[in-house]
Amino acid sequence: xxxVSMSVNGKTVSGEVEGRTLLVxxxxxxxxxxGTHVGCDTxxxxxxxxxxxxxxVKACTMFAAAADGSEVTTIEGxxxxxxxxxILQQAFQDxxxxxxxxCTPGMIMSAADLLKSNPTPSETEIRGWLEGNLCRCTGxxxxxxxxxxxxxxxQGQSQAAE
Amino acid sequence: xxxxxxIGASSKRREDIRFLTGKGQYTDDxxxxxxxxxxxxxxxxxxxVINGIDTGAASAMPGVIRVFTSADxxxxxxxxxxxxxxxxxxxxxxxPMHPILAAGKVRHVGDPIAVxxxxxxxxxxxxxxxxxxxxxxxxxxxxxxxxxxxxxxxxDDVPDNLCFDWEFVAENKDxxxxxxxxxxxxxxxxxxxxxxxxNPMEPRAAIGEFEPGTGDYTLYTTSQNPHVIRLLMGAFVLxxxxxxxxVVAPDVGGGFGSKIYHYAEEAFVTWAAAxxxxxxxxxxxxxxxxISAAQGRDHVTKVELxxxxxxxxxxxxxxxxxxxxxxxSTFAPCVPTWLHGxxxxxxxxxxxxxxxxxxxxxxxxxxxxxxGAGRPEATYQLERTIDKAARExxxxxxxLRRRNFIQPDQYxxxxxxxxxxxxxxxxxxxxxxxxxxxxxxxxxxxAASAANGKLRGLGIASYIEACGIAPSSLVGALGARAGLxxxxxxxxxxxxxxxxxxxxxxxxxxxxxxxxxxxxxxxGCPEENVxxxxxxxxxxxxxxxxxxxxxxxxxxxxIVKSMExxxxxxxxxxxHLMEASADDVVFKDxxxxxxxxxxxVAWGDVCLTAYxxxxxxxxxxxxxxxxxxxxxxxxxxxxxxAYICExxxxxxxxxxxxxxFVAADDFGNVVNPMIVEGQVHGGLAQGLGQAMMEHAVYDxxxxxxxxxxxxxxxxxxxxxxxxxxDHSCNTPCTHNPLGVxxxxxxxxxxxxxxxxxxxxxxLAERGVTHIDMPLTPARVWSALNG
Numbered sequence: 046x047x048x049v050s051m052s053v054n055g056k057t058v059s060g061e062v063e064g065r066t067l068l069v070x071x072x073x074x075x076x077x078x079x080g081t082h083v084g085c086d087t088x089x090x091x092x093x094x095x096x097x098x099x100x101x102v103k104a105c106t107m108f109a110a111a112a113d114g115s116e117v118t119t120i121e122g123x124x125x126x127x128x129x130x131x132i133l134q135q136a137f138q139d140x141x142x143x144x145x146x147x148c149t150p151g152m153i154m155s156a157a158d159l160l161k162s163n164p165t166p167s168e169t170e171i172r173g174w175l176e177g178n179l180c181r182c183t184g185x186x187x188x189x190x191x192x193x194x195x196x197x198x199x200q201g202q203s204q205a206a207e
Numbered sequence: 208x209x210x211x212x213x214i215g216a217s218s219k220r221r222e223d224i225r226f227l228t229g230k231g232q233y234t235d236d237x238x239x240x241x242x243x244x245x246x247x248x249x250x251x252x253x254x255x256v257i258n259g260i261d262t263g264a265a266s267a268m269p270g271v272i273r274v275f276t277s278a279d280x281x282x283x284x285x286x287x288x289x290x291x292x293x294x295x296x297x298x299x300x301x302x303p304m305h306p307i308l309a310a311g312k313v314r315h316v317g318d319p320i321a322v323x324x325x326x327x328x329x330x331x332x333x334x335x336x337x338x339x340x341x342x343x344x345x346x347x348x349x350x351x352x353x354x355x356x357x358x359x360x361x362x363d364d365v366p367d368n369l370c371f372d373w374e375f376v377a378e379n380k381d382x383x384x385x386x387x388x389x390x391x392x393x394x395x396x397x398x399x400x401x402x403x404x405x406n407p408m409e410p411r412a413a414i415g416e417f418e419p420g421t422g423d424y425t426l427y428t429t430s431q432n433p434h435v436i437r438l439l440m441g442a443f444v445l446x447x448x449x450x451x452x453x454v455v456a457p458d459v460g461g462g463f464g465s466k467i468y469h470y471a472e473e474a475f476v477t478w479a480a481a482x483x484x485x486x487x488x489x490x491x492x493x494x495x496x497x498i499s500a501a502q503g504r505d506h507v508t509k510v511e512l513x514x515x516x517x518x519x520x521x522x523x524x525x526x527x528x529x530x531x532x533x534x535x536s537t538f539a540p541c542v543p544t545w546l547h548g549x550x551x552x553x554x555x556x557x558x559x560x561x562x563x564x565x566x567x568x569x570x571x572x573x574x575x576x577x578x579g580a581g582r583p584e585a586t587y588q589l590e591r592t593i594d595k596a597a598r599e600x601x602x603x604x605x606x607l608r609r610r611n612f613i614q615p616d617q618y619x620x621x622x623x624x625x626x627x628x629x630x631x632x633x634x635x636x637x638x639x640x641x642x643x644x645x646x647x648x649x650x651x652x653x654a655a656s657a658a659n660g661k662l663r664g665l666g667i668a669s670y671i672e673a674c675g676i677a678p679s680s681l682v683g684a685l686g687a688r689a690g691l692x693x694x695x696x697x698x699x700x701x702x703x704x705x706x707x708x709x710x711x712x713x714x715x716x717x718x719x720x721x722x723x724x725x726x727x728x729x730x731g732c733p734e735e736n737v738x739x740x741x742x743x744x745x746x747x748x749x750x751x752x753x754x755x756x757x758x759x760x761x762x763x764x765x766i767v768k769s770m771e772x773x774x775x776x777x778x779x780x781x782x783h784l785m786e787a788s789a790d791d792v793v794f795k796d797x798x799x800x801x802x803x804x805x806x807x808v809a810w811g812d813v814c815l816t817a818y819x820x821x822x823x824x825x826x827x828x829x830x831x832x833x834x835x836x837x838x839x840x841x842x843x844x845x846x847x848x849a850y851i852c853e854x855x856x857x858x859x860x861x862x863x864x865x866x867x868f869v870a871a872d873d874f875g876n877v878v879n880p881m882i883v884e885g886q887v888h889g890g891l892a893q894g895l896g897q898a899m900m901e902h903a904v905y906d907x908x909x910x911x912x913x914x915x916x917x918x919x920x921x922x923x924x925x926x927x928x929x930x931x932x933d934h935s936c937n938t939p940c941t942h943n944p945l946g947v948x949x950x951x952x953x954x955x956x957x958x959x960x961x962x963x964x965x966x967x968x969x970l971a972e973r974g975v976t977h978i979d980m981p982l983t984p985a986r987v988w989s990a991l992n993g
Contacts, residue, residue: 080229146226
């Protein structure tokens, strides 16, 4: 067993893990952060996407020990400080970007990373970026719309701030 | 003006808040005190005799609590089948034993052999590697056509592997044969409806729990219908009476049919929890779900359509081999028969129809209903054949369909395949789709594609489906071992807010929002005053669950029925308070008033009176305000529509690019347009996935070659354009109180033939008349290049 310590959603946490313990197991089973989901075993579906040091990572493909000392953000850390939905979350609700909700945390985390690096993605860029996130409910139509809407809102806010 | 609340409003989904913040509670998110973990050792061969299972070394591994095999489970029932089909010779279908854990033989890759229960999942998994299996491999029964000719048998008591041989409508056989023999033209098509894996994003999971102090059992499970699981598992497998068994289906991450069925793992964890006196959790990993969750489709069919010189359809004859897999899943026999044969009239006036379906056991994962279930197979046969007929007859494919459409003045329309359509307008949806798809401009776009070296095609499909399968008296006569009603309790609380307990189950459909819209509309209150409770047999009186696009048409109708009783009782209380006759009381916008007077009393005051009955008509009414209803529909509902797909094919690579997809649907009345459109989008993606890329492939030894997301092509975001959907051509259902028809499966039913028709249209100039799904680049390229 190894002791790991990391910042998760702004809080410092630590725990004892086996070498084979995956980051997603540590988050779900040790920390009880069950918003991060496991939808496959081949690193294809993206339901487990979290941010590690600001970049989207499939938490099923990283050992907990490898995240030692990192800053991790999960879906539980994406709401505003007052508990209201963040811009992306709100856009998903407004545009019916989710149905069963299982892929949703990974979609949000992945989309947040996209919009950080590309604040005005085209539809083609959004669809291409989501290559690693599977959804079986929405046909992706409203997920793409949600991300477009969030991008527009963020653009409006940044222009208003200028 | 679009409404902003109640029926017809695109109310935002309230369930989204928990899903968007990571607060959903799916089965794997639940952990029970003292919980243990089950790891299931599954067969890695498709067919074999079990000579011995040595669990000694495994039992001695660290953290192992017990290792179970079928030898530990004597006296328990098998996994039951919920629908019995009668063979053409009058015998019941063959229904071989489906043990919880393999007994004597293994019959498909993934058949469970032994279960290790351990303190941790890793310990259980490590121990399972120490189980010694002695299995003699047998030839795998894979090809349906040869399986029924003799040779190896999946079940020793079914030597010809034939579950049933079904004819429908048997009395029409001679008339169909005669019409085909004498027709001006007969179009013939042999096609395959490819086997699919449902793959909801949440894999299956179950937690069993036993309370020794009370003898109560609880099962948490990824189910679309917890009451059905309680009945099937309690009564037929484990002999646990309903009042000692609670089944909870919490948040469920999609189902698409695959979570309707009672699975062996549910029975195992429930039973074994009582053996070890601790809760047991089992969660499938994705690869495990690929070899254990029921799969879909897998029909091989020959279609013959007879026409006169004008293109009038005279008769339809079909014969199908339907794969059942290794065991009969809960509703498997119903899919290729009553959910398929009864839809073969489609949207058309074809006067006589005959179909023969042979259901075959093979050494593959069981097959059962998957989004659409039988109706996509029927629609695909019809719409592909009609498209081929149009080309052979030299008639425009839209025109040929129009010549044969049932006309609006013909409803109710009794088809020759036992169902009666109540309403519809197929010309209207076809016209709408043609307008949206700019069919008139297609030749210009085709020429532009040709100039770029691409082949462009336009594909047309109509569809009709039968939703809300009912009434119970009919389905009972057809072989269902259950009723198909729905139950709802409406509890009005003392301060006027409302809890609705529905037997429908939401696993993505948004019932918590739409059902609240219906109730709020009837009361005239804000939607947030209404809460929808589902998915727990300890809270809800009864339920048949969610499948077959039945929730609003059947479950919603049960809620309406209870609401009508609530309003009737509340009106009597209001009449007492206003010292008026109940007959004179009208209820509107949350106010009870006496006609012709200025007397009125508010909803909240009446509700409070019901629970604080100081001034109450005790001689006429009991206090309280709660009503339960069971709604058993008079008929199916019949959503229908027209879909048009436009594709561009790269002849050098065979890659199909979907340029546009238009869906014009008639769902009857619509409660929440936003949610309805979302349902269509999802259905289209699954149907196009089937048509373009998805395929559960087995090799000749019964190994599944597409057993993970690395190998099974799941549609991804870049595979589709934005869809164009419309639901303005509405003909409300005539026999349910909301006039709704159901929208969950339509997209998956109408889209495969539209896509395939479009690709064949693109390739027609190169002599291609048919390609079997999925239309992968390899298949398209091969069709083009011989």
